Amino acid sequence: xTEMVFGTMPARxxxxxxxxxxxxxxxxxxxxxLLLFGIGLLLGLAASPPLAEKxxxxxxxxxxxxxxxxxxxxxxxxxxxMMSPSQVRRIGVLGFLVSFVALMGLPFFGTDFGKGAVRWxxxxxxxxxxxxxxxxxxxxxxxxxxxxxxxVNGPPGRIYSFVIALVVVMFLALQPDFGQACLVLFxxxxxxxxxxAPFFLLMVIVGLAVVGGLGAYNASEHFxxxxxxxxxxxxxxxxxxxxxxxxxxxxxxxxxxxGEGQVKWSLPDAHTDFIIAVAAEEYGLILVLAIIxxxxxxxxRSFFRLMRERDPFTRxxxxxxxxxxxxxxxINMGVAVRLLPAKGMTLPFVSYGGSSVIASGIAVGMLxxxxxxxxxxxxxxxxxxxxx
Amino acid sequence: xxxxxxxxxxRILSARDRGENPDAIERENLRLRHEAMRDKSxxxxxxxxxxxxxxxxxxxxxxxxxxxxxxxTDPVEPRAAASGASILAQRADIVxxxxxxxxxxxxxxxxxxxxxxxxxxxxxxxxxxxxxxDLDAEDLKEDFTGSxxxxxxxxxxxxxxxxxxxxxxxxxxLFGPREMRIYPNGALAAHVLGGASFGREGVHSAxxxxxxxxxxxxxxxxxxxxxxxxxxxLSIDLGIQATVEEVLYGGMKLMNxxxxxxxxxxxxxxxxxxxxxxxxxxxxxxPQPALKGDPSDSPLFNRAVxxxxxxxxxxxxxxxxxxxxxxxxxxxxxxxxKSPMIWGKHRIRDFKDYGAELSVTDIIVKSSxxxxxxxxxxxxxxxxxxxLGTLGLLExxxxxxxxxxxxxxxxxxxxxxxxxxxxxxxxxxSASPLHLAxxxxxxxxxxxxxxxxxxxxxxxxxxxxxxxxxxxxxxxSMLRAVVTRGTASFGEVxxxxxxxxxxxxxxxxxxxxxxKDRLIATFASVFPSHDPKYVMIITLDEPxxxxxxxxxxxxxxxxxxxxxxxxxxxxxMLGLRPEVEPPAQHGIxxxxx
Numbered sequence: 001x002t003e004m005v006f007g008t009m010p011a012r013x014x015x016x017x018x019x020x021x022x023x024x025x026x027x028x029x030x031x032x033x034l035l036l037f038g039i040g041l042l043l044g045l046a047a048s049p050p051l052a053e054k055x056x057x058x059x060x061x062x063x064x065x066x067x068x069x070x071x072x073x074x075x076x077x078x079x080x081x082m083m084s085p086s087q088v089r090r091i092g093v094l095g096f097l098v099s100f101v102a103l104m105g106l107p108f109f110g111t112d113f114g115k116g117a118v119r120w121x122x123x124x125x126x127x128x129x130x131x132x133x134x135x136x137x138x139x140x141x142x143x144x145x146x147x148x149x150x151x152v153n154g155p156p157g158r159i160y161s162f163v164i165a166l167v168v169v170m171f172l173a174l175q176p177d178f179g180q181a182c183l184v185l186f187x188x189x190x191x192x193x194x195x196x197a198p199f200f201l202l203m204v205i206v207g208l209a210v211v212g213g214l215g216a217y218n219a220s221e222h223f224x225x226x227x228x229x230x231x232x233x234x235x236x237x238x239x240x241x242x243x244x245x246x247x248x249x250x251x252x253x254x255x256x257x258x259g260e261g262q263v264k265w266s267l268p269d270a271h272t273d274f275i276i277a278v279a280a281e282e283y284g285l286i287l288v289l290a291i292i293x294x295x296x297x298x299x300x301r302s303f304f305r306l307m308r309e310r311d312p313f314t315r316x317x318x319x320x321x322x323x324x325x326x327x328x329x330x331i332n333m334g335v336a337v338r339l340l341p342a343k344g345m346t347l348p349f350v351s352y353g354g355s356s357v358i359a360s361g362i363a364v365g366m367l368x369x370x371x372x373x374x375x376x377x378x379x380x381x382x383x384x385x386x387x388x
Numbered sequence: 389x390x391x392x393x394x395x396x397x398x399r400i401l402s403a404r405d406r407g408e409n410p411d412a413i414e415r416e417n418l419r420l421r422h423e424a425m426r427d428k429s430x431x432x433x434x435x436x437x438x439x440x441x442x443x444x445x446x447x448x449x450x451x452x453x454x455x456x457x458x459x460x461t462d463p464v465e466p467r468a469a470a471s472g473a474s475i476l477a478q479r480a481d482i483v484x485x486x487x488x489x490x491x492x493x494x495x496x497x498x499x500x501x502x503x504x505x506x507x508x509x510x511x512x513x514x515x516x517x518x519x520x521x522d523l524d525a526e527d528l529k530e531d532f533t534g535s536x537x538x539x540x541x542x543x544x545x546x547x548x549x550x551x552x553x554x555x556x557x558x559x560x561x562l563f564g565p566r567e568m569r570i571y572p573n574g575a576l577a578a579h580v581l582g583g584a585s586f587g588r589e590g591v592h593s594a595x596x597x598x599x600x601x602x603x604x605x606x607x608x609x610x611x612x613x614x615x616x617x618x619x620x621x622l623s624i625d626l627g628i629q630a631t632v633e634e635v636l637y638g639g640m641k642l643m644n645x646x647x648x649x650x651x652x653x654x655x656x657x658x659x660x661x662x663x664x665x666x667x668x669x670x671x672x673x674x675p676q677p678a679l680k681g682d683p684s685d686s687p688l689f690n691r692a693v694x695x696x697x698x699x700x701x702x703x704x705x706x707x708x709x710x711x712x713x714x715x716x717x718x719x720x721x722x723x724x725x726k727s728p729m730i731w732g733k734h735r736i737r738d739f740k741d742y743g744a745e746l747s748v749t750d751i752i753v754k755s756s757x758x759x760x761x762x763x764x765x766x767x768x769x770x771x772x773x774x775x776l777g778t779l780g781l782l783e784x785x786x787x788x789x790x791x792x793x794x795x796x797x798x799x800x801x802x803x804x805x806x807x808x809x810x811x812x813x814x815x816x817x818s819a820s821p822l823h824l825a826x827x828x829x830x831x832x833x834x835x836x837x838x839x840x841x842x843x844x845x846x847x848x849x850x851x852x853x854x855x856x857x858x859x860x861x862x863x864x865s866m867l868r869a870v871v872t873r874g875t876a877s878f879g880e881v882x883x884x885x886x887x888x889x890x891x892x893x894x895x896x897x898x899x900x901x902x903x904k905d906r907l908i909a910t911f912a913s914v915f916p917s918h919d920p921k922y923v924m925i926i927t928l929d930e931p932x933x934x935x936x937x938x939x940x941x942x943x944x945x946x947x948x949x950x951x952x953x954x955x956x957x958x959x960x961m962l963g964l965r966p967e968v969e970p971p972a973q974h975g976i977x978x979x980x981x
Contacts, residue, residue: 150429152422190440194433248458285459289452296448303441307434312426315433319440326444330451337454 021082024372029301032294033077033349033364037070039279039291040350040357047264047271047278048352062271062352069126069354073361080365081372085314088369092140092317095362099137102130103171117175131172131180132359135324136366138168139187143317146195150312158195161188179331179345183324190323191316243267244274244336247281248288255284271352273344276336291350292333298364299326305371318370321363394418479569479596480610481619482581482603484626485661485844491581491603491671493596494570497550497563499542500591503532506560516541516561519552532560543586543594544568564591569603575670577629579690580622580663580789580842583674599674600688602842604790621844623659628652631957632662639950640666640928645909647929649691650954651825655920657847658829658838660787661962663822665691693787694795696818697927700891700943701875702828702912703814704760708748709831709863710775711763713855719749719862729758734806736761739942752866753874755890757813764812769803772811778837778854779827781819787840795820814891821925824912828923832867832914835860868917875944879913879952883966884959886952888913890943895930906930909943911951921964926951 014020041063048062083091102121110118113127120127142161149157165188172181193202217224247263250256261281264270270278280288302322309315325348332347334340346353348360394417400410482491506512509532517525520542531539544566545553553561569584582601586594595611598604606620632650640648652662669675669687678686684695711717722745729736738756751759764772776782784796798818800807810816822840829838830851837851855863867887871879875890891910894902911926931946932939940946959966 150426152418152425194436194440196429196432245458248455249461252459280455280459285456288455288459292448292452292455296445299444299448300441303437303444307437307441310426310430312429312433315430315437319437323440323444326448330444330447333451333455337451337458339451339454 017082021372024374025081025368026301026305026371026373029298029371030081030368032298033368034074036291036294036349037074039287039294040275040347040352041067041070043275043279043282043350044271044352046259046261046282047275050265051271065354066352066357069357070349073349073358076358077361077365077368080362081368083366083369085311085317085370088317088366089140089144089313092137092366093144094137095133096137096141099130099134100168100171102128103134103168106130106171106175117177119175119177126354128355129359131175131177132356133362134168135180135184135187136321136359136363138165138184139191139320139324139363140317140366142188142191143195143313143320146191146316147311147313150195158192161191183328183345186327187320187324191320194319195312195316240267240269240274241335241338244277245338247277248337251281251284253285255280255282255287258282269344272346273332273351274336275347275351276333280336288333291347295326295329298322298367302367302371305373308376309370309374310376314370318367321367321370325360325363325367392417392421394421478611478613478617479567479584480615480617482610483619483621484624484629485621485659486625487619487621488626489572490577490622490624490626491569491571491584493567496544496546496566496568498540498566498589498594499545499550499553500538500540500562500564501532502538502560502562503534503536504560506532506558508558509533509560512556512558512561515556516553519549540589543589562591564593566594567596569596571671573626573630574672575668576626576633577624577663578668578671579665579692579791580624580660581671582790583671585674600791601671601690601789605788622842623654623661623844624663624842625661625961628958628961629662629664631961632954633664633666633668635954635957636664636926636950637666639926639953640931643928643931643933643946643950645928645931645946647685647691648950649695649821649925649927650951651692651821651925652954652958653825653829653838653840653923653925655829655833655838655914655923656850657845658826658840659845660822660825660840660842661922662958663692663842665689665693665695690789690791691927691929692821692925693785693789693791694820695927696795696798696820697908697910698815698818698893698896699821699824699910699912699927700814700893700908701755701757702824702889702891702910703817704752704755704812705831705863705867705889706776706779706781706827707760707764707767707772707812708752708866709855709859710767710771712748712862713859714767714771716766717748717763719747719866721748722746723748723751723759723762725751725756725759725762727758729761731761731806731809736809749866749869752889753869755870755875760812761809764808765805767808769805769808772808773803775854776811776817778852779830780837780839781817781823781827785820785822785826785840787822788842795822797823814893821910821927824910825923825925828912828914828925830854832860832864832920832923834920864914864917864920867914871913875942876911876913876948878944878948879911879955881915881952881955881959883968884955884964885916885918885967886913886955887915887917888948888951890948892942892944905932905939905941907941907943909941909947911943911947913951913955915955915959916964916967922962924951924955926954 044063044066045060049059052059052061106118109121111120111122112118113120119131120129141164145157145161148154165185168184169181172184243263243266247261261278263281264278267274267277276288279291299322302318306315306318328345328348331340331345346356349357394414395410399413403410403413479493481489484490503509510529513528513532514525516528517523550563571581580601582603583599584596584603585599587597588595598607602622609615610620632652636648636650648666650662650664651660653660667687675688677688683689689695724744725738725742725746726744727738727741736757738758742754742756746754746756746759782797782799784793800816807816826838826840830836831854834857835853835855837854839851864887867889868885870876871886871888876888879886879888889912893908895906895908897903907930909928909931913924914920915922926947928947932941933945
């Protein structure tokens with residue numbers, strides 16, 4: 001009767017959201033991220049009490065905050081990972097617009113927390129760094145533009161995305177925040193590379209980077225001193241790098257033991273930029289290798305899954321997000337082992353930082369959403385190709 | 389490249405014939421092309437994603453391997469890396485001609501504070517002030533409790549002071565190793581050495597840079613690690629320098645002079661064996677230059693090199709030397725010496741009237757201004773100027789000291805005949821005692837030019853000839869006669885055949901004209917005069933010998949006795965044996981006594 005009056009009940013097409021999510025998500029990457037977050041909390045227990053003590057807070061204040069923000073970040077990540085590629089594109093582009101406006105507002109409303117660079121908005125209970133949220137949004141926007149450029153009669157998306165990248169880099173350099181600027185430029189480069197950059201151009205860019213580096217080395221004394229300090233075999237044991245190196249050596253293979261580490265008392269950035277040194281000292285090489293393996297698992301698996309992807313946008317956006325995630329981790333750890341010159345960069349999910357961990361959650365959520373298994377037209381291929 | 393048309397004409401025409409829409413064919417072709425393009429880009433992207441994946445994997449592997457490598461190395465005791473190693477602290481020693489140390493380095497410490505790591509800043513400030521009386525506890529307290537992260541407290545501290553600071557026991561008080569310059573002989577040869585101070589300073593070391601004298605001239609050389617720590621060897625002889633300074637100081641006090649200078653120079657090589665300027669200073673604690681008063685009265689002023697004076701009658705032998713060299717006169721030529729000599733509106737007088745005429749020898753022996761002036765007139769301004777230029781009297785000396793260029797002779801603006809005459813007896817042209825020493829050495833050593841040097845140097849090749857050997861020999865006989873029977877009779881030192889010339893010049897008054905009672909008394913000597921080895925210049929500033937009924941200020945009474953005493957003391961140290969003078973054997977005979 002009811003059916004006769006109101007029409008039939010709308011039938012559910014396909015399977016429910018959660019089972020489909022669970023079936024298609026990359027469970028290895030998801031578990032790696034959860035493990036990394038757990039390790040971050042564990043290391044926070046060791047690394048942040050000195051800071052809490054210095055600021056007159058109870059010892060695990062920062063751990064609790066990190067747990068709270070991390071919980072929010074995980075929820076955000078799961079929610080984002082359930083989206084379809086077009087939804088990811090939508091929130092990515094919108095997120096980019098919002099955070100770009102926020103970035104432009106920094107010089108007027110931002111604060112520098114006495115660190116010399118205006119990068120944050122202070123919200124009372126915490127602070128937000130717009131550039132953290134800008135990165136995933138920018139990658140999605142760039143991928144969208146480049147994918148559109150691959151359509152016949154599509155817009156000149158490569159040029160557009162390059163101009164946008166330059167504008168963003170300029171705003172970041174004004175803060176100044178060269179680390180994030182490099183990261184933005186690098187992820188644009190990855191998207192461009194996957195999107196089919198001509199090889200000749202790549203060679204030219206590499207050449208220009210080398211020439212520019214040499215020029216900066218000769219022109220800027222500050223830059224030259226940083227590089228010299230990096231290249232010299234000796235390190236001053238009273239620098240952050242010196243402490244970090246010493247901590248890694250002290251730790252050896254199995255660490256000095258939980259809570260026994262000393263480096264967290266000397267390093268001001270033990271809970272953020274040099275958390276890997278704390279890990280190495282207290283838990284030894286084992287944990288460090290595990291952390292590296294987890295990051296590398298997420299990044300490499302994402303790349304390999306994207307190889308099967310047919311949708312250009314999904315492929316490009318996924319590759320850009322994975323590269324940005326991986327490079328950030330690599331730079332952080334590379335600095336601690338003196339493979340790279342000193343550059344402040346957090347270890348995603350592991351380092352302490354409220355807005356940073358939520359931004360990482362969004363980025364990795366997008367990555368997980370884009371690397372979900374989807375029908376890739378294999379059956380169609382078989383039918384059509386066979387038909388011809 | 390072959391382009392496949394989107395609207396192939398054959399198919400379009402046949403489709404039209406069949407009444408189909410030809411646009412469908414174009415759309416179909418477009419779709420096919422798009423798919424082909426997408427397939428191509430997918431394949432390319434597949435390859436590149438693989439590359440990226442491998443790159444990231446290997447990069448993570450490298451980081452991991454590096455971690456493993458670091459973890460496998462044993463931690464070493466943290467050792468201060470030499471971040472200040474760019475500051476080279478080594479500075480070569482300076483030694484005298486026998487290799488005795490004149491300047492060397494001493495390891496010491498500087499004291500600095502890092503207030504943020506201090507435990508009890510207030511107590512540390514009070515105790516520091518007790519150790520170093522020149523520090524103020526209140527100021528230190530302010531510095532230690534303020535926002536400063538680093539401050540120097542003392543540049544050099546002694547071991548006892550260091551121990552006392554250790555005993556304060558504050559971890560924020562730290563020591564930086566230093567090398568300090570030390571002059572173990574104190575004020576000896578102060579003006580030659582100059583002094584040194586700290587340049588760029590770091591925690592680990594500090595640069596020592598020369599501030600004056602040879603320390604500054606040879607600053608680059610002394611700091612050059614390429615020399616392998618080889619010392620800088622000067623021509624100074626430590627013992628002789630000490631004797632010269634001691635006697636000169638005594639002489640300066642006896643003669644009530646306000647300043648004195650002495651130069652002892654090897655007559656052939658131009659090496660300065662001793663050079664003293666009084667009053668002097670201790671280069672270990674080199675005083676700051678005085679901001680007021682005459683800088684030439686400062687102890688820092690090197691009278692021997694920087695002080696330019698009208699050196700009076702000592703210049704007379706230059707005119708006589710040139711005239712004899714040009715065969716205008718010989719020692720027996722008689723020159724009119726009627727006093728006063730009137731030249732235009734000028735009058736030239738001698739110390740006293742020497743009669744109608746004198747031989748050239750006697751002009752030198754009695755020091756007649758008029759006689760010299762007449763000889764100079766024979767030469768003329770051009771030749772005189774050229775000769776003085778050859779002797780180096782018209783430009784700064786070439787000695788290797790930073791002060792040398794400031795000892796620039798003061799020349800008459802133009803050179804009329806009256807100037808020719810006054811310059812011939814040492815007025816109107818000011819030069820430094822070092823100029824005089826080099827010029828005397830040049831004309832007396834056999835007649836070859838001598839360039840003064842402060843470095844021990846192997847015997848240089850003789851310089852260009854300035855006068856003939858014979859002229860040089862005659863000049864020495866004349867100077868010997870000045871000592872045996874002339875104005876420098878107090879200069880006789882038995883066995884060393886001292887020859888010399890006095891010069892007493894009125895000091896110019898800065899307000900114009902000359903002082904009547906202030907003189908520069910100079911004794912320029914050579915010994916032994918028959919076989920010349922050394923020249924010595926003694927100059928006293930405003931001497932006055934008061935033992936008689938009226939003060940005697942002329943060089944013969946003041947500078948000459950001081951010079952003779954120095955020669956008496958120094959000649960044996962120089963390895964000269966007292967010997968009996970051979971009788972004069974040249975064409976001239978000095979038989980009159």
